[in-house]
Amino acid sequence: MRNLPPPLCDYTFIPDPESYIESLGEPFPLYVRLNTLKGTGKEIEEALRENGFSCSPVPGLPEFRRVDSGSGIGDSLPFLLGLIYAQSITSAMPVAALAPSQGETILDLCAAPGGKTTYLSQAMKDTGLVVANDRKMGRLTALTANIKRMGCTNTVVTFYRGEMFPLPPDGKGLFDAVLVDAPCSGEGKYKLDTEGRLLFKVPGKTNLPAIQKGLIVRGFDLLRPGGRLVYSTCTLNPLENEGVVDYLLKRREGEVLSWEPPLPAREGIPAFFGHVYDSRVSRCRRFYPHEVRATGFFVALIGKPE
Amino acid sequence: MASPSETGLCLSYLDHRFGIPPEALEGHYILATSRTFYLLRKADMPAGLATLSIQQAGLPLLRKVGRFLKPTTCAAQLLGRYARRGVVEIQRKELVSLAANGELPLSKPRLAGLDEGYVLLRLNLGVIGVSLLVVDEKGGRLLCRLPKAMRAAIVRR
Numbered sequence: 001m002r003n004l005p006p007p008l009c010d011y012t013f014i015p016d017p018e019s020y021i022e023s024l025g026e027p028f029p030l031y032v033r034l035n036t037l038k039g040t041g042k043e044i045e046e047a048l049r050e051n052g053f054s055c056s057p058v059p060g061l062p063e064f065r066r067v068d069s070g071s072g073i074g075d076s077l078p079f080l081l082g083l084i085y086a087q088s089i090t091s092a093m094p095v096a097a098l099a100p101s102q103g104e105t106i107l108d109l110c111a112a113p114g115g116k117t118t119y120l121s122q123a124m125k126d127t128g129l130v131v132a133n134d135r136k137m138g139r140l141t142a143l144t145a146n147i148k149r150m151g152c153t154n155t156v157v158t159f160y161r162g163e164m165f166p167l168p169p170d171g172k173g174l175f176d177a178v179l180v181d182a183p184c185s186g187e188g189k190y191k192l193d194t195e196g197r198l199l200f201k202v203p204g205k206t207n208l209p210a211i212q213k214g215l216i217v218r219g220f221d222l223l224r225p226g227g228r229l230v231y232s233t234c235t236l237n238p239l240e241n242e243g244v245v246d247y248l249l250k251r252r253e254g255e256v257l258s259w260e261p262p263l264p265a266r267e268g269i270p271a272f273f274g275h276v277y278d279s280r281v282s283r284c285r286r287f288y289p290h291e292v293r294a295t296g297f298f299v300a301l302i303g304k305p306e
Numbered sequence: 307m308a309s310p311s312e313t314g315l316c317l318s319y320l321d322h323r324f325g326i327p328p329e330a331l332e333g334h335y336i337l338a339t340s341r342t343f344y345l346l347r348k349a350d351m352p353a354g355l356a357t358l359s360i361q362q363a364g365l366p367l368l369r370k371v372g373r374f375l376k377p378t379t380c381a382a383q384l385l386g387r388y389a390r391r392g393v394v395e396i397q398r399k400e401l402v403s404l405a406a407n408g409e410l411p412l413s414k415p416r417l418a419g420l421d422e423g424y425v426l427l428r429l430n431l432g433v434i435g436v437s438l439l440v441v442d443e444k445g446g447r448l449l450c451r452l453p454k455a456m457r458a459a460i461v462r463r
Contacts, residue, residue, distance in 0.1 A: 038383070039432070047431050075459040077398075081432055082383060105352060129349040131358070144362050148380035153334060154347035157362040168354030175352075224352075 005198055008190070011236055013269045014288060023290035024192040030067040031058065031294070032084040033092070033119060037126050037151050039083055047078045060262025061096075063122070064089055082149040087115045089263060090188070090287045090297040094181055094232035095119045097259050097285075097301045103128040104176040109162045109219050112139030114146035116181055121152035130155040131175075135162055163214030165222060173224035173304070180219040182212040184233035184240050188289060188296025212244045220252050226306040228257070232299045236286075238272035241298040245284060246277040248302065256280040257301045264291045268300070308338035316343050316368055319375050324426060325390030336367065343368045345381065374423070379435040379453055382426050386433025391419060393426045394437065394448065401429060404437070404450050405460040412439070412446040424451070 003009075004021065014020050032055070034044040045065065048055055053070030064087075067073065078084050095116055100106055100123045111117045111132035120130050132147065132155050134140055140159060147155050160166065168174050185208060191199040216231050223229055231248075233240055245268070248254055256278075268284030270277055284300040308316070313336045320326040337344040346364030366378040377385075386393070394412070396404070404410040404427075417439075425439045425448070435456065438449040450457060 050431070072463060075463040077429065077431055077434070077460075077463075080456050080459055081434060082380075083431070103349065105349070105355070126347060127349065129347070129351055129355075131355070140361060147362075148365055148378075151365065151380060151384040153345050153364045153384075154349065155364065156346070156358075156360050158358055159361050160359075166358065168352070169357070170354070172354075174354045 003196075005196070007237065008187070010273070013238075013272070014236070015266060016290065019290045020288065023293075024190060027191075028088070028289070028294050030073065031064050031087060031089050032067055032073065033087045033122075034063050034065065035083050035085060035118075035122060035150050036063060037122050038081070044078065044083045047081075047083055051076050051078055053078075058089055061089055061092055064092065082151055085115060085118060085146070085150060087119070088295040090234070090292055090294045091115055092119060093261055093263065093285070093287060093297055093299045094179055094230045095123060096261060097299050098177050098179055098228065098230045100124050100177060105129045105131075105174065107131045107133065107165070107175045107178045107219070107222060109133050109165060109178060109180045109215060110135075110182055111143055111157075112136065113142035116179060117143065117155060118146055118150040118152055120179070121150070121155055124154065126152060126154050128154055131158055132156070133158040133160055133162060133165060135160065163211070163218045165218055167221060173222055173227060175222050176224060176227050178219040178223055178227070178229045180215050180229065180231045182215050182231065182233050182240075182244070184208060184212070184235040185237055186234055187236045188234040209239050209243055212240055213247045216244055216248045217251060220248060220254055220302065220304060223304045225304055227304050229254070229302045229304070230299060231302065232297060234295050234297050236288075236296050236298075238269055239275070241286075241300075242268045242272070242277045242281040242284060243275060245281050245300045245302070246275075249278045249280060253305055254302045255305065256283040257303045258283045259285070259301050261285055261287070261299070263287060308336040308343060312336070312338050312343070316375070319368065320377075320385070323423070324377075324392040326385050326388045330385055330388040334364070337363055341370050342366050376424050376451070377426070377436050379456070382433050382436050386426050386428065389426055389433065392421070392424070393428050393433070394420065394439070395428050398429065401427070401434065402460055404448060405452060405457040408450045410448040410450075412448060414445050417441060417446045420446070
């Protein structure tokens with residue numbers, strides 16, 4: 001890791017670092033989610049084929065396909081008809097962990113541009129209610145466009161700062177499940193250019209862990225007793241991942257729950273840069289880009305006691 | 307929430323114009339704003355949700371255009387499979403021409419069973435959106451009512 005620019009050079013916890021470094025120079029495959037609200041998997045696959053895209057299945061994720069050949073998917077008819085959503089397979093993991101059921105009431109606290117929102121709606125077979133919230137008005141345009149394109153009628157859009165999302169007057173939680181896919185430094189998407197410089201680095205000096213801690217606590221408080229929360233990011237940085245979960249566990253009676261993801265994953269790390277985390281963070285799941293050939297992700301499933 | 311008469315207006319419009327039966331919208335509320343009707347799935351909602359300030363609820367279903375109602379693109383795509391009339395079958399080439407030129411001539415034989423006004427455009431993959439059909443003594447013309455971004459994508463492709 002010594003050859004890498006900061007902060008990656010500090011990430012000695014990354015397994016098989018040589019493969020990781022190698023993967024930083026390679027593009028990820030393109031994946032699409034088949035929108036079964038608008039057709040069967042078979043029909044949509046056929047539509048993709050007719051439009052010049054050759055796809056292959058993704059083990060463990062029946063609604064996803066890897067696009068092996070074909071170009072311009074964002075202008076294609078299957079896309080315009082809302083039959084597909086171009087989405088990283090790791091981005092499906094927070095929804096897989098949340099395991100939404102039909103008829104539930106679910107909050108997606110940081111919803112734009114809507115990949116996970118529309119996947120939640122699809123997993124719920126367009127029943128129940130998904131509240132899709134985002135704090136940035138500009139991003140709501142993309143969110144509502146995707147909700148419309150994918151044909152989700154069970155979704156309402158709200159515009160609150162996530163950490164200030166209104167608590168119900170009676171103090172009881174509102175939601176069966178809450179997804180906090182927090183804004184993050186996006187290190188799971190990093191690539192290196194031919195001169196070894198980082199690509200896709202998010203500019204700015206925002207104190208992301210402070211924002212993330214506010215979001216996870218508010219998300220937890222909005223859960224009904226017995227509800228579940230998923231906290232996820234697309235970064236490798238433990239301060240934005242295990243550090244945030246640890247913060248919640250110190251302040252609320254939450255429990256990190258185990259779950260078995262359909263993609264190769266590692267446990268949460270116990271300590272980083274002098275911070276020793278609650279041992280329960282080991283039940284969190286880390287998806288490394290070189291092990292899944294997709295954006296790196298972190299997912300924690302947290303239960304609220306009855 | 308739309309009033310009973312507004313709900314009736316939406317359901318009868320979809321039924322009479324496109325043959326989309328009211329049952330296709332079963333399990334949904336119809337909501338109304340000054341210019342748009344929305345389709346929202348019925349659900350048991352916690353009372354606390356009523357206090358939320360909502361930016362958009364469900365999908366836009368119909369827009370009020372002057373004295374007329376126009377189906378939205380997303381509603382056409384979602385409900386188009388139930389439509390039994392008011393549908394124009396088009397080929398991919400014709401769709402590109404419509405998107406590029408803003409209109410597409412329709413020969414007289416293709417006008418059979420169609421009334422002037424809004425029609426759904428169906429490709430072999432399904433209904434893609436809405437067009438306005440204008441008929442004169444020479445034949446008919448479809449005026450493109452697809453969203454700009456969609457038109458641009460179709461032309462680029």
